[in-house]
Amino acid sequence: MSDDTGTDGLTVGQVSTRLGVTVRALHHWDEIGLARPSLRTAAGYRLYTAGDLERLHRIVVYREIGLGLDRIRTVLDDSTADVPGALRAQRTQVAERIDRLQRLSAGLDRMIDAHERGLLLTTEQQVALFGPRWNPDWPAEARQRYGNTTQWLQYAERSAARGPEEWQAVADAVADLDRALGEAMDAGVTPGSPQAHRLVDRHREVFASYFPLTRRMQVCLGRTYEADPAFAAHYDGIRPGLATWFRRIVDASARAHGIDPDTATWQ
Incomplete structure (x- = not known):
């Protein structure tokens, strides 16, 4: 990956466009240490590497299925975390939500x-x-x-x-x-x-x-x-x-x- 200056990495704006995530969300995830860009330009601008982007992809997916940020951090960073168990629990919640939405649609x-x-x-x-x-x-x-x-x-x-x-x-x-x-x-x-x-x-x-x-x-x-x-x-x-x-x-x-x-x- 490279930005317009030739430095490896993507800017916050480029990542926002690519992932469909707001710049504000990216800044927040950076501030709480959930997804921090690994590189900086000579001018001090932060850049996301391919590894950073892969982590962000996973965050976006987990967030879309309803996991909270703290739970996402555990799934990504805790090697002892029961990831399949967490996903199964979330799948149950999603199924319940779908059932509620179907009943709402019928209503x-x-x-x-x-x-x-x-x-x-x-x-x-x-x-x-x-x-x-x-x-x-x-x-x-x-x-x-x-x-x-x-x-x-x-x-x-x-x-x-x-x-x-x-x-x-x-x-x-x-x-x-x-x-x-x-x-x-x-x-x-x-x-x-x-x-x-x-x-x-x-x-x-x-x-x-x-x-x-x-x-x-x-x-x-x-x-x-x-x-x-x-x-x-x-x-x-x-x-x-x-x-x-x-x-x-x-x-x-x-x-x-x-x-x-x-x-x-x-x-």
């Missing part, structure tokens, strides 16, 4: 799918869980309509963590609530009554399976249930007039908490 794939699809369930699973009235196109339509909102982000994060069993629990909770709403309407529960307030609170708790729902957002949702044909058909299919009755009990609960339902916005 990221699910998160991406959840953001793009909403539900990570087949069409058959969706219908089995949510009933024959369920339209498998609804998640895609919801993403198109709400995909840029904070609520879709929250929904997708919850969806990514759920499989069929978790969604079954959500579906069961929604079905129980729908039955309770229909029975309350049949029983003549009036908006503003304690029982009606409890149902409104229960709806907000159940809905939190999708994303957190504030009282103001619930008012907006109540309007949607009444005005949107698909939602109205669902609730009026449980009991005729249930969509309007539900909107009324939500509005009464909002007023009881100091919220004007006529001016409430999605916040």
Whole structure:
């Protein structure tokens, strides 16, 4: 090896370029005595010999597989060190790290799918869980309509963590609530009554399976249930007039908490 002056050896900058190691790292290894250049130029610049470069290659390899600098020093300098044992232990750690990264990659794939699809369930699973009235196109339509909102982000994060069993629990909770709403309407529960307030609170708790729902957002949702044909058909299919009755009990609960339902916005 030779530098531009004809002196045998490589400068710190040349070694940095050749090994892909920062000059700062080389200076640090020099300072702690891990890898010191063996030569100096007449001007006092340090140079690395072929032997120095070979040691540096080994340091770089050991560092890339995760050995700490103190452990690297032992492996290089201690003739009694169990090098194969140290490498086997590191191989085990690397395998564990690979397993963690693979699980992280799988989790990221699910998160991406959840953001793009909403539900990570087949069409058959969706219908089995949510009933024959369920339209498998609804998640895609919801993403198109709400995909840029904070609520879709929250929904997708919850969806990514759920499989069929978790969604079954959500579906069961929604079905129980729908039955309770229909029975309350049949029983003549009036908006503003304690029982009606409890149902409104229960709806907000159940809905939190999708994303957190504030009282103001619930008012907006109540309007949607009444005005949107698909939602109205669902609730009026449980009991005729249930969509309007539900909107009324939500509005009464909002007023009881100091919220004007006529001016409430999605916040």
